[in-house]
Amino acid sequence: MRLSELKEGQEGYVVKILGHGAFRKRLTEMGFVRGKLVKNVLSAPLKDPVKYSLLGYEVSLRRSEAQMVEIIEAEKAENPILSPIEERLQANDISDIPPALRHEEHIINIALIGNPNCGKTSMFNQLSGATEHVGNYSGVTVEAKQGRFKHKGYTFNIVDLPGTYSLAAYSPEELYVRRYLEQETPDVIVNVVVASNLERNLYLTTELIDMDRSMVIALNMYDELENSGSKLDHELLGKMIGVPIVPTISKSGLGMDELLERIIAVYEGKDESVRHIHVTLGDDISEAISPIKELIKKEASIAPKFSARYLAIKFLEKDREVEAMVRKAASYSEMCRLRESGRKKVEESRDEDVTAAIAAEKYGFIDGALAETMSGERETSTRATAIIDAFVTNRLFGIPLFLGVMFLVFWLTFSIGAYPMEWIERGVDTLNAFIDGNFPAGPLKDMISDGIIGGVGSVIVFLPNILILYACISFMEDSGYMARAAFIMDRAMHRMGIHGKSFIPLLMGFGCNVPAVMATRTIESRSSRLITILINPFMSCSARIPVFLLLIGTFFSAHAALVFFAMYGLGVGIAMLTARLLRRFIWKKDETPFVMELPPYRVPTLKATLRHTWGKGKEYIKKMGGIILVACIVVWALDYFPRHDEPSEPQTSLTANDTQINPAHDSYLEMIGKVVNPVMEPLGMNWRATVAAIAGIPAKEIVVSTMGVLYTGDNDADNNRLSTKLTAPSAITGEPDFTPASALAFMVFILLYCPCIATVIAIVKEAGSWKYGAFAVGYNTLIAWIVAFAVYHIALLF
Ligand code: GDP
């Protein structure tokens, strides 16, 4: 009987909990564990919730929840209970625990669910010993057939349900199966799939996964798969989707024992493959679902039967049955409002209706799961996708094609980006001229024109490049190509100890590390995600470009492209090395594998691409308005004060009197630089370079603008003039401040050292602990020092 039937004052023992995984987990945590004694302490008629006492605590459950707890009445137990059950369980003395609660008396209710003709009835006959009619045409099973058998002390009640392709509420069969799952809540669902036609069969599986029920997959007609010559790593597939998979041939009875073993293991909660995963549905659909899901979660009356995620998906699809279940909810009108706006967004960005979009995403999930686990002939969801994929993910063409695409992306970013960059530069100049002509001279004017406009202006010029890069990435993501790129890079990524999904965030790191670190959220495996977060700062972000432009232009103009490429390559190399080290020493074992979706290709709408570009670019703009603005003012102030001479005279003048002769002229910034410089001298860095590196900690864009301030003294960071100053011999030593060797070391140092503050904050937030931020600061700076030292001394040899 069910707990809800227990009358006031009566007691009963918990046998099991039905319903979806999250609900079972919650009740188990409340103490509803097999063998525990529960008492109904207070249940006024029609009163909801009902109060129960359990383990000496009082808990209240709604009737709908109590309905999901199976119990046996204490009075019906063979032996009266004398001592408290808790003590006996601890003493392992179960002799007086009612037999139904003991392991060997267990009843497991299983239901066979699968497409028509997948061999359910044959399996039913094999397991139960019945002789139901088996037919090679659909529709033979019109209603559920029941059977009962024993195995290893467990009693199995088995139901053969009608065949269905999905759990939509369209056909009578679909409706029947859904109502059965709702009302009878079987303990373990046996999802029978045809091994030789997994693409279509696994669709139903994704719906069952959404429901979050205990489940085992019978990979039936395994003989046909073997005959076809294809190979499937079913263990890996099972781990990826969190459902144990057992190969079976229900015609001959092969695999039935193992199937039962796994059913028992799942029932007892001992199967290691079992894990609740989310079949990913794309950002737009997920965003539409999650607020609805939150509202449904609060509705305890509907929660225990189906998982909130499943209900939210079906509600979004305007499923009639779910609509009826949800209609009574207090927040129904709010849900409808959310549904309308969610549907509109999805339909606008995809040009297809929500149901079709969800189905496409599910097939993408299945394609991805099979692409990684199955070899040989494989069908994909659509023909066009299959044809394009044949080229794009081809072993031979895949990577060269990808490199070509990346080249195109970077070309677009820098060549097209050069035009708006020029406009912005002109705008900044005009603004400066305006301030110059209209403000009275003094610290305020200096702060506005040198600190704010000079500093932020030198950063804002890169905004077009960043936005173009993000537009390209969004386009590749929305079209479905990025998923393939990640897929073909998967193998290489695995060699580094991370996952193919890490690839996109790493690529985004070339724009800005902040949104890139946030983009790691799609990586399900925690250790892979942490590693991806920690190596991301080594991806040379666009803020480092001005440093490279300046120094490469000054010292290596003959081999500019090569040196540029070498810098990016060095960053990637250090990232790979770090990933391997982390995998070797910190996170030795990767967690469970997960599916990389391969969504069907589609032409992205302009609106969606623009929206996604903006979503990523926003972070960069926020960074400029916040941290960079503040840092520019601070750097400016440290350089401006203390004032000794009349303000019009520059504090540091390279040609006239060197600062080392005249320490009274030192600004705070110079003082700091000179104190820290001994540490940096082995890298060939002078105090100005040191100051620039320190100033770059808030944001690396500030490195060049600081050098501009330090070298020109007249606040003009014009690169040409800055270059001549960099190579001009110093007044005291007669040596120039930078040589090719020290310039190289400086670039390496700026490339690798401590991530900018915004990135550190993002790391701490995403990784969930300040320790990871501290690691990034310490480790990266150390690595930067070591590599720069090596580069400097090797370069000196030439
Ligand atoms: P149901 O519609 O899911 O109940 O499927 P049935 O049990 O009626 O089986 C459909 C057809 O598939 C029958 O002709 C069975 O003999 C055949 N079949 C069932 N299991 C297997 C199997 O493991 N291998 C092969 N080759 N055929 C099978």
Ligand code: MG
């Ligand atoms: Mg049948």
